[in-house]
Amino acid sequence: MNPDIVRERENASFNLELLTNILDGGEDKTNRRREIESLVIGDPDFQHEDLNFMSRSERYDAAVKKSAQMILKLREYGISDPEEIYAYKRVARGEFQEPLGVHFVMFVPTLHSQCTPEQHQKWVPLAESFQMLGTYAQTELGHERFFDPCSCVHRGRPEPLDLHLGMFLPTLLNQSSPAQLDAFFMPAWNLEIIGTYAQTEMGHGTHIRALETTATYDPSTQEFVLNSPTISSIKWWPGGLGKTANHAIVLAQLYTQGRCHGLHAFITPIRCMKTHMPLPGVVVGDIGPKFGFDEVDNGYLKLENVRIPRENMLMKYAKVEPDGTYMKPPSDKLTYGTMVFIRSMIVGESARALSKSCTIAIRYSAVRHQSELRPGEPEPQILDYQTQQFKLFPLLATAFAFHFVGQYMSKTYHRISGDINQGDFSELPELHALSAGLKAFTTWAANAGIEVCRMSCGGHGYSRCSSLPDIYVTFTPTCTYEGENTVMMLQTARYLLKSYKQARAGQQLTGIVSYLNEPQSRLQPHSVSSRPAIVDINDLASLVEAYKLRAAKLVELAAKNLQGELQQRKSNEDAWNNSSIDLVRASDAHCHYVVVKLFAAKLSEVGDTAVHSVLSTLALLYALHGIALNSGDFLQAGLLNVPQLDHISQRLKALLSEIRPDAVALVDAFDYRDEMLNSVLGRYDGNVYENMFEWAKRSPLNHTEVHESQHKYLKPLQSKL
Numbered sequence: 128m129n130p131d132i133v134r135e136r137e138n139a140s141f142n143l144e145l146l147t148n149i150l151d152g153g154e155d156k157t158n159r160r161r162e163i164e165s166l167v168i169g170d171p172d173f174q175h176e177d178l179n180f181m182s183r184s185e186r187y188d189a190a191v192k193k194s195a196q197m198i199l200k201l202r203e204y205g206i207s208d209p210e211e212i213y214a215y216k217r218v219a220r221g222e223f224q225e226p227l228g229v230h231f232v233m234f235v236p237t238l239h240s241q242c243t244p245e246q247h248q249k250w251v252p253l254a255e256s257f258q259m260l261g262t263y264a265q266t267e268l269g270h271e272r273f274f275d276p277c278s279c280v281h282r283g284r285p286e287p288l289d290l291h292l293g294m295f296l297p298t299l300l301n302q303s304s305p306a307q308l309d310a311f312f313m314p315a316w317n318l319e320i321i322g323t324y325a326q327t328e329m330g331h332g333t334h335i336r337a338l339e340t341t342a343t344y345d346p347s348t349q350e351f352v353l354n355s356p357t358i359s360s361i362k363w364w365p366g367g368l369g370k371t372a373n374h375a376i377v378l379a380q381l382y383t384q385g386r387c388h389g390l391h392a393f394i395t396p397i398r399c400m401k402t403h404m405p406l407p408g409v410v411v412g413d414i415g416p417k418f419g420f421d422e423v424d425n426g427y428l429k430l431e432n433v434r435i436p437r438e439n440m441l442m443k444y445a446k447v448e449p450d451g452t453y454m455k456p457p458s459d460k461l462t463y464g465t466m467v468f469i470r471s472m473i474v475g476e477s478a479r480a481l482s483k484s485c486t487i488a489i490r491y492s493a494v495r496h497q498s499e500l501r502p503g504e505p506e507p508q509i510l511d512y513q514t515q516q517f518k519l520f521p522l523l524a525t526a527f528a529f530h531f532v533g534q535y536m537s538k539t540y541h542r543i544s545g546d547i548n549q550g551d552f553s554e555l556p557e558l559h560a561l562s563a564g565l566k567a568f569t570t571w572a573a574n575a576g577i578e579v580c581r582m583s584c585g586g587h588g589y590s591r592c593s594s595l596p597d598i599y600v601t602f603t604p605t606c607t608y609e610g611e612n613t614v615m616m617l618q619t620a621r622y623l624l625k626s627y628k629q630a631r632a633g634q635q636l637t638g639i640v641s642y643l644n645e646p647q648s649r650l651q652p653h654s655v656s657s658r659p660a661i662v663d664i665n666d667l668a669s670l671v672e673a674y675k676l677r678a679a680k681l682v683e684l685a686a687k688n689l690q691g692e693l694q695q696r697k698s699n700e701d702a703w704n705n706s707s708i709d710l711v712r713a714s715d716a717h718c719h720y721v722v723v724k725l726f727a728a729k730l731s732e733v734g735d736t737a738v739h740s741v742l743s744t745l746a747l748l749y750a751l752h753g754i755a756l757n758s759g760d761f762l763q764a765g766l767l768n769v770p771q772l773d774h775i776s777q778r779l780k781a782l783l784s785e786i787r788p789d790a791v792a793l794v795d796a797f798d799y800r801d802e803m804l805n806s807v808l809g810r811y812d813g814n815v816y817e818n819m820f821e822w823a824k825r826s827p828l829n830h831t832e833v834h835e836s837q838h839k840y841l842k843p844l845q846s847k848l
């Protein structure tokens with residue numbers, strides 16, 4: 128063990144095991160997670176060469192093999208609780224995974240307790256066979272089967288079956304009629320059907336109303352005819368589409384009786400289930416290498432008069448009768464349900480990616496010595512440089528904050544989607560606004576933070592042995608997929624502005640925007656000098672209040688700017704576009720407030736004094752650092768004055784020093800085993816250099832002492848010169 132890192136751990140002011148328990152949601156959960164992780168770490172079937180030394184094709188092959196092994200092993204061990212599935216997959220998949228706090232085991236007991244005898248007879252055997260398969264659980268609420276899609280999705284390095292598990296199955300479950308579920312779900316469950324979610328086209332990802340793929344109903348054969356009428360209508364990007372999937376949920380414009388009814392979802396066979404060859408009329412393949420996602424065959428799909436039976440349209444909400452009569456869904460946004468689910472879950476992903484990056488950078492900074500702090504003295508640990516602390520500790524605080532926000536978002540998703548499944552759509556707009564905004568806010572921050580962590584490791588951060596490049600390339604598309612972040616922020620802004628108008632009209636708001644009702648939230652403009660500062664920079668409650676007022680102010684500002692544009696007789700659309708910078712700023716401030724508020728609220732659940740103290744320091748650091756970065760907003764709203772900004776800088780420095788002795792213990796509390804981090808720089812024992820040397824020796828270029836290019840090119844060149 129490296130002596131620096133040993134000393135760091137001895138300095139810790141708190142019991143890190145207690146903090147790990149808080150992150151896991153309880154001591155028993157920590158124990159069970161570790162037990163499950165050990166199942167993988169001790170399993171020779173999951174040992175393989177570092178993926179960084181493999182070609183893309185080899186990586187794809189290894190990922191498919193691993194998926195198949197995982198499915199069999201989860202069944203063999205009888206692991207069926209979603210949280211336990213995550214714990215298992217997190218380790219099996221390597222360095223990019225973490226457990227998810229989803230409590231799903233309650234649903235099977237609900238099935239037993241709430242079904243009518245007929246329902247029981249119909250669904251329980253099905254549900255129990257899923258349990259035996261060990262990767263999913265499902266139940267029935269009222270007449271509708273309720274499925275927790277989280278149980279399908281791992282978090283971490285992407286794999287070819289992600290889309291099958293993360294989007295194809297959830298969409299199938301959320302949008303199928305009972306008969307369709309019976310027809311499609313078991314084959315999909317048993318992987319006879321391997322599915323993907325084919326929405327995005329070459330020409331459109333964001334503006335899904337403009338998608339061009341058509342599904343035209345033919346009542347004479349009771350079939351839909353699917354077509355990709357243009358080059359730009361070719362489906363582009365769906366994961367697993369290129370080589371792995373044999374079915375796709377295709378989002379297409381529905382035409383029946385000569386009318387277009389907008390976007391609907393269709394289960395479309397694309398490859399023969401026996402030979403895996405593309406079916407007639409289907410042109411399918413891999414879109415080629417990307418920035419990352421090497422293991423995943425993101426694909427293209429061109430449909431040429433592909434006929435599918437009427438029953439393949441997902442008909443839980445909208446329907447087409449045999450004669451072609453169209454029946455509307457209760458809400459046309461229900462087609463978008465799967466996206467809301469993944470957005471909600473991505474919030475927790477941000478916490479995972481950032482906490483892993485912080486673990487690597489902080490452990491490495493504790494063992495790396497560089498430069499001279501005081502002449503004649505040994506080189507200090509780089510973690511002792513104030514600038515290094517300023518780079519890393521706010522990110523560490525952010526990782527904790529996002530962890531708690533991720534838990535909240537997941538809980539909120541399950542609560543509201545449970546209501547939706549029972550026919551109550553009242554909270555759907557809030558769920559959409561919250562998940563879209565927090566997805567964008569947390570992924571942007573984590574994405575930038577990972578890169579800061581990488582650079583804080585100097586040159587070695589650039590080596591793949593640090594794992595930081597892999598974390599970055601795997602994580603960065605979360606800013607784009609499932610809704611491009613700016614566009615998501617604008618969706619949240621739409622909800623904020625609507626709520627603001629309702630509050631102005633005297634309507635009582637509920638939920639996370641209820642602050643817009645508070646009279647003090649409707650600040651009157653004050654000149655900065657005349658307004659007394661209202662923030663106590665040492666009091667977290669006061670800072671939460673300041674973030675709330677800043678959000679209220681920026682929502683108001685955006686509303687006024689929009690109004691100003693409209694008064695210049697601009698169309699709604701042009702006025703919106705001309706105000707969109709302000710709108711995104713308002714959404715950002717709103718999300719920032721939510722994060723600070725949730726972090727502060729978490730503290731009240733922490734009983735242990737030492738853990739409470741260190742988490743309070745982190746929460747204060749998170750809040751003050753955010754104010755320092757956005758000081759203009761706080762000054763503009765008259766919430767702070769200029770002398771206070773100076774106090775904040777001083778206080779920030781003091782907080783960095785307070786955190787310094789606990790930094791390594793704090794990242795240890797995330798409890799990532801070396802096998803999960805897969806980072807030479809982030810090793811628990813701190814023995815970086817000798818292991819870096821060993822890692823480099825395994826590089827394929829070192830398999831021979833003299834590379835063949837010497838004989839092929841350089842020797843002939845030398846002889847010619």
Ligand SMILES: CCCCCCCCCCCCCCCC(=O)SCCNC(=O)CCNC(=O)[C@H](O)C(C)(C)COP(=O)(O)OP(=O)(O)OC[C@H]1O[C@@H](n2cnc3c(N)ncnc32)[C@H](O)[C@@H]1OP(=O)(O)O
Pocket residue numbers: 227277280281282283285289290293324326327332333334335336366460463464466467469472473476555556559607608609610611614618621622625
């Ligand atoms: C454990 C988990 C780990 C997960 C992490 C790891 C995963 C492991 C790897 C995965 C691998 C990658 C997987 C990527 C998979 C794709 O990326 S799939 C493709 C995803 N595509 C998108 O997200 C497209 C983004 N675009 C959109 O969502 C919509 O088109 C937009 C931008 C929201 C606009 O929609 P629109 O129909 O034009 O709506 P708009 O006119 O703006 O608004 C109409 C009304 O609908 C509402 N609305 C819009 N959308 C919604 C909605 N979704 N719900 C409710 N209401 C809505 C609006 O609020 C608005 O309400 P009002 O103000 O009128 O009351």
Ligand SMILES: Cc1cc2nc3c(=O)[nH]c(=O)nc-3n(C[C@H](O)[C@H](O)[C@H](O)COP(=O)(O)OP(=O)(O)OC[C@H]3O[C@@H](n4cnc5c(N)ncnc54)[C@H](O)[C@@H]3O)c2cc1C
Pocket residue numbers: 290324325326327328330331332333334363364365366420425604607608609610611612613614617
């Ligand atoms: C790794 C990866 C995996 C993916 N997997 C899938 C999958 O499985 N299935 C699937 O269907 N899709 C998938 N996608 C596609 C993904 O969902 C889309 O790329 C995403 O929704 C963004 O859409 P776009 O590419 O059309 O971006 P664009 O919308 O073209 O965005 C380009 C720029 O335009 C701006 N912009 C666009 N519209 C607006 C607006 N209204 N207001 C302001 N600015 C705007 C954006 O902010 C952005 O800066 C995947 C993508 C990636 C990268």
